[in-house]
Amino acid sequence: MATRETDAADTVDTYEYATYAPTPEICPSCCMPIPAGQLTRRGMFARQDGPAVVAYWHTRCVRADGSR
Structure with a gap:
């Protein structure tokens, strides 16, 4: 059975979407x-x-690739 190495893209957390903060939040x-x-x-x-x-x-805290 073939195995697949973990790609960096598989482990990067990305943002869901841009929106407006509903209440005051802390980044x-x-x-x-x-x-x-x-x-x-x-x-x-x-x-x-x-x-x-x-x-x-x-x-402004978002990286260019969309990850944290």
Whole structure:
């Protein structure tokens, strides 16, 4: 049976889409506040002790390839 090596693209977390922050949030990348209504990138933030949670990032904190 053939095995496949893990490609870097398989392990990179990407953002789901751009949206507006519904409430004031804290950006996980820079730890700065995001005001409600500001354009952000929405994604899932994995936790080891429970299910993933929705998180919002500043658009300036997004890498060019869309990863965190």
